[in-house]
Amino acid sequence: IVAGATGSGKTTQLPKMCLEAGLGIGGLIGHTQPRRIAARTVAMRIADELQTPLGKAVGFQVRFSDTTSEDNYIKIMTDGILLSETQENRWLNQYDCLIIDEAHERSLNIDFLLGYLKKLITKRKNIKVIITSATIDIERFSTFFNDAPIIEIPGKTYPVLVQYMGDDFPKVSDDPIMQVVQAVELACQHGPGDILIFQSGEKEIRDVIEMLSSQHLKNVELLPLYSRQSNAEQQKVFQRASKRKIIVTTNVAETSLTVPNIRYVIDSGLARISRYNYRNKLQRLPIEAISQASADQRMGRCGRVGPGICYRLYSKEDYQSRPLYTEPEILRTNLAAVILKMLSLNFDSIETFPFVEAPDSRFIKDGFTLLERLEAVDAHNNITQLGRTLATIPIEPKLGRVIIAANQYGALQELLIIVSALSIVDVRERPKDFQADADMAHAKFAHESSDFMSMVNLWHFIMEHKKQLSHQKMRKLCQQNFLSFLRVLEWIEVHEQLTQIVKEHNYKINQVPADYSLIHKALLCGFIDGIGIKDEKKEYHGARNIKFNIHPQSVLFKKSPNWIFSSEIVHTTKTFARVNAQIETSWIEEVAETLIKKQYDEPYFEPKRGQVLAFERGTLFGLEIYAKKKISYEKVAPVGARHIFIEQALVQEGMISHLDFYKHNKALRIKIENVENRIRKQLILLDEAKIKEFYEAKLPFYVCSVQSLEKYLKDKPHSFLYLNERDILLNEITNELLELYPAKLKIKDQSFELSYIFDPSQETDGVTLIVPFEMLKYIKDEDFSWVIPGLLEEKIDFLIRALPKKYRILFVPIPEVAKKAKFSLSSTEGTLQKALQHYLETHSKNSIDKNSWENVIFPAHLLMHFQVIKEGKVLAQGDDINQLYQSLQEQYLEIYSSTAPIERENITQWDFDDLPNEYKVKRGNLDFICYPALVDMGQSVSIKLFDEHKQAHNYHRLGLARLYLLTLHDACKNIKRNILAQTKKSLVKHYTPFGSYDELMDHLLLACALNLFIDERPPIFSKKEFNENLTRSHAQFVLVANQTIQLIEKIFTQYQEVQACLQRKNNSEDPQAVLDMKGQLESLFPKNFILQTPLLWLRRFPVYLKAIELRMEKLQRQLAKDKQARVEIDAVRKVYLSKFSSKDKQSLSVLDPLNIFQWKMEELRVSLFAQELKTIEPVSKVRLLKILENID
Secondary structure (H helix, E strand, C coil): CEEECCCCCHHHHHHHHHHHCCCCCCCEEEEEECCHHHHHHHHHHHHHHCCCCECCCEEEEECCEECCCCCCCEEEEEHHHHHHHHHHCCCCCCEEEEEECCHHHCCHHHHHHHHHHHHHHHHCCCCEEEEEECCCCHHHHHHHCCCCCCEEECCCCCCEEEEEECCCECCCCCCHHHHHHHHHHHHHHHCCCEEEEECCCHHHHHHHHHHHHHCCCCCEEEEEECCCCCHHHHHHHHCCCCCEEEEEECCHHHHCCCCCCEEEEEECCEEECCEEECCCCEEECCEEECCHHHHHHHHCCCCCCCCEEEEECCCHHHHHHCCCCCCCHHHCCCCHHHHHHHHHCCCCCCCCCCCCCCCCHHHHHHHHHHHHHCCCECCCCCECHHHHHHHCCCCCHHHHHHHHHHHHHCCHHHHHHHHHHHCCCCCECCCHHHHHHHHHHHHCCCCCCEHHHHHHHHHHHHHHHHCCCCHHHHHHHHHHCCECHHHHHHHHHHHHHHHHHHHHCCCCCCCCCCCHHHHHHHHHHHHHHHEEEECCCCCEEEHHHCEEEECCCCCCCCCCCCEEEECCEEECCCEEECCEEECCHHHHHHHCCCCCECCEEEEEEECCCCEEEEEECCEECCEECCCCCEEEHHHHCHHHHHHHHHHHHHHCCCCCCCCHHHHHHHHHHHHHHHHHHHHCCCCCCECHHHHHHHHHHHCCCCCCCHHHHHHHHCCCCCHHHCCCHHHHECCCCCHHHHHHCCCEEEECCEEEEEEEECCCCCCCCEEEEEEEHHHHHHCCCCCCCCCCHHHHHHHHHHHHHCCCHHHHCCCCCHHHHHHHHHHHCCHHHCCHHHHHHHHHHHHHCCCCCCCCCCCCCCCHHHCEEEEEEECCEEEEEECCHHHHHHHCHHHHHHHHCCCCCCCEEEECCCCCCCCCCCEEEEECCEEEEEEEEEEECCCCEEEEEECCHHHHHHHHHHHHHHHHHHHCHHHHHHHHHCCCHHHHHHHHHHHCCCCCHHHHHHHHHHHHHHHHHHCCCCCCCCHHHHHHHHHHHHHHHHHHHHHHHHHHHHHHHHHHHHHHHHHHHHHCCCHHHHHHHHHHHHHHCCCCHHHHCCHHHHCCHHHHHHHHHHHHHHHCCCHHHHHHHHHHHHHHHHHHHHHHCCCCHHHCCCCCHHHHHHHHHHHHHHHHHCHHHCCCCCCCHHHHHHHHHHCC
């Protein structure tokens, strides 16, 4: 897989590299292009670089044009040509190397080729296959080809500045043409360089060029570029010019052609995208917003010759809301031609063919439906003899079917002309400045009733003069009659090709002109679904309720006959039938006899009447061939009416009813759809077939309307018709799955609802936290970068892919790395980006720039959205909770400004009522449960309310300790006064790195109070408990304080000695051991270590420090033993850290089992490194791991 940015040279250089590597000798180097224009241009360029005439070493082949020869080493072709060659040689033995270029375009042919090659390479081990793509979703190709290697080639050499309309430059007009003019003016003001303007179609190109021409821009050459142009016209954009070139193009310049010297790109953000509608069976060409990938491709067209600027005529927000990639053609086109080709080659079924992305089953069904209508397959989807014949005619199946019918009707002479004309772009031209002249010139060929016969008339005119005129005069004749000379030549060539094909099939070409009716009956065999009937507004109704108008260029535009058929119905600004003919309904009956439904048709459930109705008529594709009327379908087809009633009224919930079972089942469906929104996948599909089976089994045969259903249920309980999840789910909704996508999120002891939307086009796509206005305070400082568990892996994957390439390549395959990271990261490590950075650095042993994700833009569903509500109404919504808080702060502070009656300040003794465990506070319209606690304020304590119980508990513990010290004020004063001067001096000196002497004494006395009065005792909330505790233990306070002062002095003396010794060990033979001891020392002595260490364990510090000394003494002679001991400690520490990282460190008390466990690990160190010192309790690796298992 070769992934290269636009302009990286992959298209022209890869074939030459293959040639240099020795390929092209045993077989051709085949190189496919998605468009004819690109195939021709690439072949010319490679031949020029190899300094060989085109057709010698390098040849190209497109439909009906072939410059290849036996001398070729490299063959450039459209992907359609290579596809057709699989019919003649399934192994493609004529090639020893195949390059499939521009694979990211994902056209129908490309997807088919990729699947074909996936199977071929398992059988032809010697063939080399190169897939080239822009840097778009390349991992998909690699995965498809069994994790084939990816080679990425840089393209752009200069930076490109992207300017968004409305963000970076003002939107001066709603007129798209004037927006282009504005952008052109901005580009011209910026500096020299050619400008490339992307428009959606030829009409838009002409409109832009006309408007720019009227602006009288100086020293400028305006050039259109689109695929229908002649080669000479297209070559103008590649030629050097003395003026600034402004090239206005369709998406043909996105990837197929590299236009030189472009400094500025103006992107309308629009393109015509071919899209098949399976409902109305219409292949439409609507103008749509392009994907982000297409927009980036367009941007990549500038910045080749110097720094470029891309002016996007839409906002950045618009860009970010667009889909990442353009949907592959196979997911939006009719598949008849592909299916026919596969059937003719005896491939696996299309359902099992290895497509990169399997097509929609509905499209597959439509493809088979069309082939059955063309009689190419039977009712069981097996290819017929006619289908095999059809597969050998290298044109669209409908046109091929017309050729076969023309032979049967004796009208091949005319139909070869018509079909070859329909196979190419219209040879007639209508230049904008000469439309009236062109229409007048074309009028002489017009047939009064048929555009198809106009083609025949034009053909005879061309053939008559071709015999008499020279090549040059023929060109002039075409010009005078507004005909494209090149397309006329193409028409003749296609006609010759088709003539040769029919002769190979031994078809007889009629010499006498065929009758009008026979010609059009043959055409109807291919285009029967193009029929239409005129309504009173002179609008036509076509197959499957399509409405269309006759195109103004059709000969029938002003005549509007009752019945017509068209070979081409397209949707642009409106739905138009372009090429049409007047027909008789009797011809439809003759040609489509097996297709016409001569019975009651289109039955449907009518909610207002509560019945299944039908139209009694003869129809074809829903069009009336004869009269119709509404009837009750149950009278003529009770079985069918029952099925439809169950399906449309009950399964699809089309019924208007208040029946209990109906309301219950509807609510169940809504619940399941909400789950689908949550998990962003349709893993939980409502299986309509199963629901239908359920009702059919429960209801008697005569229930086929609301009336009959109500009558049946009149005296019965409805519970037997209640659906449950088992009845309607293909996949079970497990608790494990729902936990990944929770319905509620708990924050600081408060529960918040989550809502989900699965719609990538919406800004709120993904998960939204519903925040009652009164509870906004609870979440304003929270970190939501972790989103929810179900989206975490995808977000990690996205962040890794967003890394610069130099980092990204360290973490492949990315999905696997993301999956492992998901289980290792913890929100206690900070933001997701910070935690992921640490994880990736640890596992790659490489440092990652902390700014790598600074400008990353997440898709909407990977962000947490917020919606603030008050009294059922939305006050504000967005993705930044702190910004929302700021915008609502004034209103919000009103409800939080008042102090609760229980709250107090400046307390120095217990002169207040007992504290309750919980306290109810009213804020706005909501009642909140809060937790009162004493809070240490230094010289006093305060009573405050906390939203979280754990937070209140931790504050209350220290607050109580402070109140005890305040009560024992005189004792504390005496303790400080009686400290020896030498001891004080020592303490001041040693404690300086940790804080002041006053802080040391304060912490020391607090630690003593905690030890004597609070820790290891139930929480104190009453004055009685407080005083009883004081009476019981105050006599020991001075003794414990003095002992602790001596202990701290001893600890600091040892601490200094150990530090000095470790410093001398820096060049030890085992630096890892030294690092381990330094790390141990750091963990023992954080800034507030006296408060963070229960007195019981603080008294063990001299032992821990002595153990480090003994370990240093033994290190040199016991290196292996020391290393083995470290392994045991690391094994325990790894499990401990995995437990600890899942907890909120701020919320853990120093007495929490996880915090206490760290002292057990210190005891383990004593047992391993200084056994002679003995431990406070039995410890071992096995014992500690068992303890960890039991800690929740």
